[in-house]
Amino acid sequence: MPNAASLEDRSASRYEMIRDTLRGAILTGQAVPGLVLVEAPLAQLFGTSRVPVRQALNLLHEEGLIRRFEGRGYLIDALGTDAPPLRLALTRQLLGLENHEELIDTRSLGERVYDELSGTVTRFMVFGHYRIDEQLAAQALNVSRSVVREALMRLRDKGLVEKEPYAQWLAGPLTAHAVTEDYELRALLEPDALRQRASALPRAELQAMLDRITAAQQAGAEASRAAIEQIEQDLHVTCLAGLPNARMAGIIRQCQIPMSIGRVLHEALGTSIDEAMLIEHRLVIESLLHGTVDSAALNLREHLLRARERTLQRLKVLSVLPEPELPGYMERLA
Structure with missing residues (x-):
């Protein structure tokens, strides 16, 4: 079940955090069956606007954990028991979230x-x-x-x-040409950035990164998208943070946009685990732990080149998938 730690994962979008939190509460039976979920009270509970709440509810509905009924909102009915609507003021207790200390979003x-x-x-x-x-x-x-x-x-x-x-x-x-160019730049810059920062990475932090990879490998298909994104964050953001060359750091960050493709594909197809990526990340982190920095940099370059091909394949898959429902403030151009 998602816990407070999943809410701390700022790399995951807010609607994913809301969806994962509610999903865990529903599947474990902590959320009251039959309870009616309405956008506005949930937005207030999570300290957010209605937009991410609406996206989270849509995903839970597609999964069959909540259903429409003759009334406003959705009804919790994971077991399909046709439970009668229970309209109560939404609280942490009713949703089984009283132990989530950081449920409310305190960001500016x-x-x-x-x-x-x-x-x-x-x-x-x-x-x-x-x-x-x-x-x-x-x-x-x-x-x-x-x-x-x-x-x-x-x-x-x-x-x-x-x-x-x-x-x-x-x-x-985001075109295949742009993805290719971004990965070419990353393959040139990120290995060198890792060489510059390797000596500053605490061993305990590297071990924690390796432990997260191991946990994801053991979880297999049950690994959460938040866990996978944290592993990506570990290698491509945390390990490269603090570069003295601010311009180089900025180019790397801008070229990491294609990393979002994995998240979008996960939403569309319900996939999260990437075994090849986990193996490649493990090789880099283990090399850093063993003090073989050149090997770590080489493994990072090989990982990025392989990731480029996987990303291009995912882009092809996305091209044939239906476009998600657009928010009212976005308009598709011809």
Whole structure:
């Protein structure tokens, strides 16, 4: 069952955290069967807007853990017992979440909006080219337009969106050519960055990274997407953090956008485990633990080249999948 640690995983999008938390409570029977789930009270409980709550509920509905009924909201009915609707004020206790100390999102409003837009953009950019409307986004997220604009400017700095003078914000498309170029740059820069940072990585932290890989390998198909993303974060973000060359660090971060493809494919197909990736990550971390930095850098380069081919294959799969429902503030361009 997801716990507070899963909520600390800021690399996962907020609707995934909400979905995983509710899913665990429903499957373990901690959430009251028949309880009616409504967007607004859940948004207040999780300290978020309605948008990620709506996405989480849609996924739970597709999984068959909640169902529609003659009324507003969804009804918890994982066992298909046709339990009668139970309309009560939603609390941690009713949802079996009283032990989740960090259930409520305490991030600043700006960070919440940034994370929301970042997750939405990375989710859709693999499907095509989109226009983002500032005003409609502000209305949907219940914030001022200036908060949305600031978040979009940060996304522009990361290379996730662009804006032409006097024009709307644009996102996507993430093409096979762009993916190839990004991985080529990463294969050149990340191994060298790892060489520069290897001596600064605490052994205890490296061992914790290896333990997470081992746990995911043992879990197999049951490994959560949050666990897989943490492993990606360990190698490609934590191990490379603190580079003295800020420009080099910025290029690496911008080129890591294709990492979002794995998350999108997981949502579409319900897949999470990537055995080859886990083996490749293990080789890098074990090399660092043994003090063979050149071997670690070589293994990282080989991992990135193989990951490029896997990512291109995933991009092909996504091209034939149905596009998720667009939020009201995004419009697909021809």
